[in-house]
Amino acid sequence: MASLKRWIDLKRNPWKAPLHKGMKAWKADKASDSHLLQYDDLPEQPVVLDIGGYEGGWSDLVLAVRPAAIIHIFEPHPGFAKELRRKFSANANITVHECAIGAQPGQITLSDSADASSAFGAKSGQTYVAEVRSVADFFAASGLQSVDLAKINIEGGEYDLLPGLIDAGLIGRIKRLQVQFHLFDPSWSADRDAIRKQLDATHSCAWCYTFVWEEWRLK
Template sequence: MASLKKWLDRRRNPWKGVFYDAFKRWRRENGPARLYDYAGLPAGAVVLDIGAFRGEWSDLVLAAQPDCTIHAFEPHPGFAKGLREKFAGDARVIVHDFALGSEPGTLRLSDAGDASSGVAAHERAFEAQIVPVHQFFADTPLPRIDLAKLNIEGGEYDLLPALIAGGQIAAIARLQVQFHLFEPGFAALRDSIRHDLDKTHDCVWEYPFVWEEWQRQTS
């Protein structure tokens, strides 16, 4: 049934083909093994988990490098509460219950579990605070950022240009991002962001609209 639904979705929305093709390759080439390879993180690493959800990704990073500090961003009030409870007493994980963005404000998010989004439409919704990313870095100086993961259901199209324009992107040594393809125009937005990322980082692997990784250029 799931395969039939995907086939029908692709037939009705041919612009989604790039995602379906990439996802097949992701599974065929064991993409998760690349995504979750954190053995090279140095001791004392500073990590950003942007879109932390229930903290499973932070768990993987902590298992690979116990001597690290993770800033976990989760605007969903229920998931943020769960993160605070999960990591209570663990000074390595700092939970921020807001979204990072280009401008201050309030974000109306659909409430759909790990797919909660300020872009995709769902029946239930909630409001969340947006903190400008430049303000966060001004208020929370970080010595370095060894790894950042972005999975924010369309919010990447606002946050990444802000990081690039403000120059904070240069502080991130390793960036993993899931771009989302909610509508045809998002393909051009992704291309534009990747063009700008290419000035400071190299794309070391990519599965379009599934996951991709960028590493800061050394020269």
């Protein structure tokens, strides 16, 4: 059934071909096991940004191999943020920021769709308004000079956040970046290409499954 849905989606939206190709390769390579979930090469107490925290599952993976990790989790959904604070209440090294993070401060209306909550395609009656914190303000307030690992999975918000990091001259502080680029609009392929070209000035792409997950490491 899932494969049929993907086939129908591709027939209706041929511009999604890179996403479907990337997902097919991701599954064939069992990439979750070989790439995304391995963090035992991090320092003993890495500084980590979990941008798009949801239920904290990704942070759990980091903590499983680096229990002393200092983690900043960004989660704008009030319900999920509350649960994250409860879940990690005994760990003083984890800070939950109940906000989105982007190029500029402000507010954003997000669809209330669990781990797929997004500013794109939000429907009336199924939304919430979240604070957006400037990434430059966060780095200035936190005093972070170096980040060992950052994960970005924010349902389209990466097209605002990453240029914000680059324009503010902060991208060079991130040693290892894992990002999920999303494809909700045909124009986003060109947007992704433009961001990747900028990233290439400071980082090298370690591996890539187009519009699924990719990793960049500081040169």
